[in-house]
Amino acid sequence: MLLIPCPWCGNRPENEFRYAGPAGIVRPAAPASVDDGTWMAYLYLRDNPKGRHTERWRHVHGCGRFFNCVRDTVTDRIAGSFKPGEAPPS
Amino acid sequence: MGEAGRFSFLSLLWHGTGKAWARQWRDAKPKASYDVIVIGAGGHGLATAYYLATEHGIRDVAVLDKGWLGGGNTGRNTTIIRSNYLRPESAALYEHALKLWENLAQTLNYNVMYSARGVLMLAHNHHDVQVLKRHVHANRMQGIDNQWLTPAQAKAFCPPLDVGSQVRYPVLGAALQRRGGVARHDAVAWGYARAASAMGVDIIQNCEVTGIVRGPRGAATGVETNCGPIAARRIGVAAAGHTSVVMDMAGVRMPLESFPLQALVSEPVKPVMPCVVMSNTVHAYVSQSDKGELVIGAGTDAYPSYSQAGGLHIACETLAATCELFPSFRRLRMLRSWGGIVDTTPDRSPIIGLTPVPELFVNCGWGTGGFKATPGSGQVFAATVARGEPHPLAAPFGLDRFLTGRLIDETAAAAVAH
Numbered sequence: 001m002l003l004i005p006c007p008w009c010g011n012r013p014e015n016e017f018r019y020a021g022p023a024g025i026v027r028p029a030a031p032a033s034v035d036d037g038t039w040m041a042y043l044y045l046r047d048n049p050k051g052r053h054t055e056r057w058r059h060v061h062g063c064g065r066f067f068n069c070v071r072d073t074v075t076d077r078i079a080g081s082f083k084p085g086e087a088p089p090s
Numbered sequence: 091m092g093e094a095g096r097f098s099f100l101s102l103l104w105h106g107t108g109k110a111w112a113r114q115w116r117d118a119k120p121k122a123s124y125d126v127i128v129i130g131a132g133g134h135g136l137a138t139a140y141y142l143a144t145e146h147g148i149r150d151v152a153v154l155d156k157g158w159l160g161g162g163n164t165g166r167n168t169t170i171i172r173s174n175y176l177r178p179e180s181a182a183l184y185e186h187a188l189k190l191w192e193n194l195a196q197t198l199n200y201n202v203m204y205s206a207r208g209v210l211m212l213a214h215n216h217h218d219v220q221v222l223k224r225h226v227h228a229n230r231m232q233g234i235d236n237q238w239l240t241p242a243q244a245k246a247f248c249p250p251l252d253v254g255s256q257v258r259y260p261v262l263g264a265a266l267q268r269r270g271g272v273a274r275h276d277a278v279a280w281g282y283a284r285a286a287s288a289m290g291v292d293i294i295q296n297c298e299v300t301g302i303v304r305g306p307r308g309a310a311t312g313v314e315t316n317c318g319p320i321a322a323r324r325i326g327v328a329a330a331g332h333t334s335v336v337m338d339m340a341g342v343r344m345p346l347e348s349f350p351l352q353a354l355v356s357e358p359v360k361p362v363m364p365c366v367v368m369s370n371t372v373h374a375y376v377s378q379s380d381k382g383e384l385v386i387g388a389g390t391d392a393y394p395s396y397s398q399a400g401g402l403h404i405a406c407e408t409l410a411a412t413c414e415l416f417p418s419f420r421r422l423r424m425l426r427s428w429g430g431i432v433d434t435t436p437d438r439s440p441i442i443g444l445t446p447v448p449e450l451f452v453n454c455g456w457g458t459g460g461f462k463a464t465p466g467s468g469q470v471f472a473a474t475v476a477r478g479e480p481h482p483l484a485a486p487f488g489l490d491r492f493l494t495g496r497l498i499d500e501t502a503a504a505a506v507a508h
Contacts, residue, residue, distance in 0.1 A: 001401045002393075015403060019392040036493050044345035044436050044492045048334035073348075073395050087472045 006059045007067050008067045020056035022046060023068045048072060054088055057081075096199055114280060115287035120294050123321035124152045126475060127313060128328055130316050131155035131274070132164040134453055134460065135328035136282035137292070137468020138475070140198075143289035146476035151291045152322075154315065154375055155281075156298035156332075160279030163330050165432035167461040168353050168375065168387040170366050172209045172270035174229050174236045177498050179486040180439060181232045186483055187466025188269060193466055198280030202273045208365040209270030210239070210248055212415075214259040218371055220500050221263040229267075239264045248365050250416045257414055259372045272366060272377050272385075278464055302340040302450065309448035310340060326451045326475045331396065331431025333454035340447045344454070345492050346433045349390040350400040351458050352399070354409070354427040355386065358382030362418070370502075372411035376419075384413055384422065390432065390458065400429045432458050437497035442471055443480045443488035451475045452489070 002014040028034045028042055031053050047053075053073045058066045070079040080089035095101060095112065105111055126142055128135045131153045142148040153338045155161070171191055195202050213219045223237070229236035231488035241253040244264040253261040283293055294317070301314035302325070312321035328337045331348040363378035368387075375387040388408035391400045405427055435441060435455035440463070442453045453471040456463060470481035480488055491497055 001403050014392070014401065017392075040345075040493045041343070045343040046345065046347050047338075047343065048347050048394060048433075050332070050335050053394065055393065056377070071393070074397060076395055076397050 002076065002078065003071065004057060004078065006062060006065075007081050007083045008063045008065060009059060012059070014060060014063040016059060017057045018060045020058050020066060023054040023056045052079070097201075109166075114284040115293055118152070118292035118294050120152060120154075120292065120297060120315070120317050120320050123312070124292070125150040126323070126324045126326060127151075127262070127320060127322040128153045128326045129313070130162070130328040130330065131159045131279075131283070131293055131295065132328065132330060133160065133278050133282065133464035134163045134330070134456070134467045134471070135326075136160075136279055136286060137464055138326055138328060138453065138471045139291045140289070141287040141472035143286055143291055143462060143468045146472060148476055149290040151286075152320065153286070153291060153293050154299060154313070155295050155299045155321075158295050159283055159293060160276055163430040163432065163460060164275055164279045164464075166353065166428055167275055168377065169272045169275045169461060170209060170270070170368070170375065170377065170383050170387075170459075171273055171462040172205070172267050173226055173234055174209070174265065174267045175213070175500055176225055176228050176269070176502060177500060178232060179498050180500050181229060181234055183466060183470070183483050183487070184463055185232070185234050186470070187463045190465035190469065191273065192269075193416055194273075194278075194281070198281040198285045200277065200284060202277045202281050204271065204273040206269050206271040207377075208247065208266055208268045210244060210365055210367045211265045212244070212261050212367065212369040212371075213263045213265070214261065214369065214371040216262075219262050222263070225502070226265050234267075235269050236265055236267045239266050248363075248367055250342070250362055250418050251367060252415060252417055259411075259414065261368075261415075270366065272379075274380075275461060278461075282468070294329040296369045299336060299339070302336070302447075304340070305449070306447070310450040324449045324451065324475055326453065326471060328471070330452045330454065330456070330460065331433050333452065335431050337445070337452065340450055342445055342447060342450075344452075345435055345441070345489075346455055347394045348396060348431045348433050349393075350395050350397060350429040351390045351432045352400040352405050352427060352429045354386045354388065354405060354424050355379070355383040356386070356419070356422040357425050359422065361386070367415070369415065370412065372414065374408050374411040374415060376412055376416065384419065384427065390434075394399040396431055398429045400432055432456070432460075434458070436492070438500045439498040440467070440487055441489055442467070444478075445489060
């Protein structure tokens with residue numbers, strides 16, 4: 001079980017959180033006018049990297065807020081978390 | 091059957107007198123080029139090579155693996171075989187595989203220990219009952235065996251199951267596919283490897299692909315590996331959880347996410363479990379191996395990972411559910427647990443077919459349930475690679491479905507909740 005650093009509540013066990021997908025996926029501003037390839041990329045294509053992964057979590061059984069987390073997908077080690085709008089840790 | 095010889099009653103008798111067995115397949119070194127390279131020596135990749143050789147006359151084939159043969163999800167799954175999927179496209183594909191399973195040991199001359207002991211899928215609430223009954227009806231219209239059992243009938247079919255009303259998730263009924271069952275997972279990889287190797291296919295272990303070479307027109311023309319470059323006319327990717335990593339080498343983003351999926355086995359006991367039992371709702375699935383171990387499938391972790399290990403709490407939840415369903419198993423000790431990395435698609439259906447890169451083909455996205463499809467997957471992928479166009483059964487499963495939106499939603503049939 002991961003120990004996840006919520007930027008507001010501090011370190012909490014993973015089962016207080018819900019994973020909310022990769023971070024930084026931006027919905028096209030005008031869905032009706034983008035081509036199918038762009039829409040497919042937004043909906044379905046994922047980097048699925050082996051290594052550094054920036055992802056969203058929600059502290060559902062805590063403060064309820066969304067935040068971002070940087071985790072290595074090979075070691076599962078978390079480099080740090082940051083609030084929406086902030087820059088990710090190096 | 092090449093150097094290894096055919097297995098028969100007489101060969102067993104002969105070797106029973108102390109004569110040593112020969113190697114069952116060649117551990118090959120790579121040549122400079124091949125007609126076809128298959129990336130991934132798991133069940134799907136080895137089956138692909140076998141059917142390329144037997145059904146399409148393409149024997150100049152190399153199967154590359156970064157580790158050892160069958161050491162990925164082929165050796166890590168819970169060996170369940172069934173074809174009771176909902177959509178006609180999936181039912182046709184998995185039923186095709188099931189029919190191949192029925193004669194696979196004879197076809198390969200290798201005992202894959204396919205045992206049609208029946209797969210029982212439990213319903214614990216009103217929604218489960220509706221979903222499973224819908225599957226039963228859909229399957230019967232597709233000509234696939236599946237039947238609805240009352241709790242008493244389920245208990246008669248699987249005596250250790252607790253169908254009482256005092257359990258937290260009472261059994262309200264079950265769907266039974268009698269032709270479903272299990273097979274020996276390692277033997278499937280070994281059997282395909284042996285038969286393919288005897289036809290001239292090179293199986294190259296500890297050979298990790300580090301790059302995909304592209305020609306002047308963009309087509310894939312070979313691979314870079316830690317054993318040097320290898321050229322190929324065509325490349326088939328069957329890399330399961332690492333498909334995104336391999337496809338990224340060709341600049342292709344995939345609709346895949348890789349998650350750890352865990353399994354456990356108990357200490358071996360005498361036969362107690364006559365069939366396979368699966369429960370999506372409480373998330374447990376159980377069968378008993380021929381060695382006597384209970385083979386228990388757990389869930390996926392919540393987050394993508396390549397760690398081949400999942401969180402302990404995931405396994406604990408499954409064991410809690412298993413003990414609830416089978417009170418007599420409570421005192422069993424678990425011997426081993428492990429994880430495999432499964433590549434899941436948004437619609438929980440596989441991807442088989444062409445890619446945006448000419449001469450590069452992909453077979454992936456089998457998620458939590460690829461083992462059952464191994465023979466069918468290999469056969470339709472071999473046809474797709476050989477002909478350069480999708481096999482009719484594979485056609486609905488192309489990458490283009492994510493562009494057209496014609497998804498094949500099997501979230502309810504995939505036994506593991508994601």
